[in-house]
Amino acid sequence: MRMAVDGFLGILAYGRELRKNERLTRSGVEAMQRGKLSALVRYAKSHSEFYGKLYRDVDPGNFRLADLPVIDKDVLMEHFDTLVTDKSLKRKDLESFLAHPGRPLYGNRYYVMSSGGSSGKTGIFVYDRKEWRTVIAGTYRWTRMIRGSGIKVPRTRVASVTSPKPEHPSHLIGKCLDIGVTNKLNLYAGDDCESMIYRLNAFQPEVLIGYSSMVDYWASAQIGGRLRIRPRVVATNSELRTPAMEANIETAWGVKPFCQYSMTELLSLSSDCAERRGIHVFEDLGIVEAVDGENRPVPDGTKSSRILVTNLYNFTQPIIRYRIDDMLTMEGGNCPCGMEFRRITAIHGREAVRFRFRDRKGRETVVTSLDLLMLLESEPGIREYQVLVDGGGIHLAIVADGQAQEGIRTGLTRAFTAHFDGLDIPVAEISVSFVDRIERNPKSGKRMPFIDGTGS
Numbered sequence: 001m002r003m004a005v006d007g008f009l010g011i012l013a014y015g016r017e018l019r020k021n022e023r024l025t026r027s028g029v030e031a032m033q034r035g036k037l038s039a040l041v042r043y044a045k046s047h048s049e050f051y052g053k054l055y056r057d058v059d060p061g062n063f064r065l066a067d068l069p070v071i072d073k074d075v076l077m078e079h080f081d082t083l084v085t086d087k088s089l090k091r092k093d094l095e096s097f098l099a100h101p102g103r104p105l106y107g108n109r110y111y112v113m114s115s116g117g118s119s120g121k122t123g124i125f126v127y128d129r130k131e132w133r134t135v136i137a138g139t140y141r142w143t144r145m146i147r148g149s150g151i152k153v154p155r156t157r158v159a160s161v162t163s164p165k166p167e168h169p170s171h172l173i174g175k176c177l178d179i180g181v182t183n184k185l186n187l188y189a190g191d192d193c194e195s196m197i198y199r200l201n202a203f204q205p206e207v208l209i210g211y212s213s214m215v216d217y218w219a220s221a222q223i224g225g226r227l228r229i230r231p232r233v234v235a236t237n238s239e240l241r242t243p244a245m246e247a248n249i250e251t252a253w254g255v256k257p258f259c260q261y262s263m264t265e266l267l268s269l270s271s272d273c274a275e276r277r278g279i280h281v282f283e284d285l286g287i288v289e290a291v292d293g294e295n296r297p298v299p300d301g302t303k304s305s306r307i308l309v310t311n312l313y314n315f316t317q318p319i320i321r322y323r324i325d326d327m328l329t330m331e332g333g334n335c336p337c338g339m340e341f342r343r344i345t346a347i348h349g350r351e352a353v354r355f356r357f358r359d360r361k362g363r364e365t366v367v368t369s370l371d372l373l374m375l376l377e378s379e380p381g382i383r384e385y386q387v388l389v390d391g392g393g394i395h396l397a398i399v400a401d402g403q404a405q406e407g408i409r410t411g412l413t414r415a416f417t418a419h420f421d422g423l424d425i426p427v428a429e430i431s432v433s434f435v436d437r438i439e440r441n442p443k444s445g446k447r448m449p450f451i452d453g454t455g456s
Contacts, residue, residue, distance in 0.1 A: 164191075389454060
């Protein structure tokens, strides 16, 4: 799937068009978005049976974004065959295509991928060749945004982590980018840790890109002396990066890590610039609405309960006001870099996982992952964690430095015991174990911080 040179030149040309958008005033950005959204809604209403019914009373030339219904992954998958605008695309056929990886394009036209690492629900997403060009151009946009760090793209040594699964977007993007412009080392989530350290030491990357928890692991290996590299740029993606992870990375290499934030539903969504004043949402490619639990907008500077995303360039599978259970804080533009795109100033993670318990009187009591996260954050030495709740109790797997482990064990056991005693919930066992690395989702390679093993 390596991209031909002529295709790459086309992407660079489109990238120049994207760059013009970065110089728009705020009113210009909003006018551009309105035009793109109107065109998308008009096309979806006329070419998709699903949207034709959903938008029956919507005038594509005169509507407010907030008036459009919200959809989610369940709706998208249930109505897949009628939601897509190419009637030849059928969910059953695409599932069969994904089950036999190795073929480059579906129907010699469509990039097909699946996702479900964070939400646990599998979705199928389709981009045609033109739409995929936008994805790759958006990816190269980030390489330009980090030029302030002294990086020049040609022949730069770049080490990056992707999913080993061919149907995962990170794998597909990695393959398309591998055209010889950079000197690239591809690492796969799930590879043996010591093997990756050996390869990184041999390669000596100038740019290091990976899942937040994996880069944090490498930072600890650097501090401990097993890893000996000197990257000038470090970037994390795919997972929540905690303040402890960020501090560990800065200690290891003396650089503040960049953050890339996107999703399969809206690839190439955002990245921070060299100013590091927040993550710029590429508003010429998509719309992100920070909303509360009732899908009402929250003020700037306020943590959202979730977000609603609209993909402005995918006309094959229109994604319009699509619910993502990520909690963000957003602000207006006003970045010294000059871009007027809105910024994500904090990523707080996913909407809470709800664990159901019975108290000593037999009443159902809900404890959320946010409640447990507060207990975990009371111990600053924790770099990574996984919480499994099952019939046998609550089991904590912790990544932490050896010197801090006993104090963390005592503190967590005390905090969790007091919390559940206060709720009058009997817990068979609260166990704390220390591991070198947290188990990952076998498909995406992402962390699974909270696991409900009760079957409730």
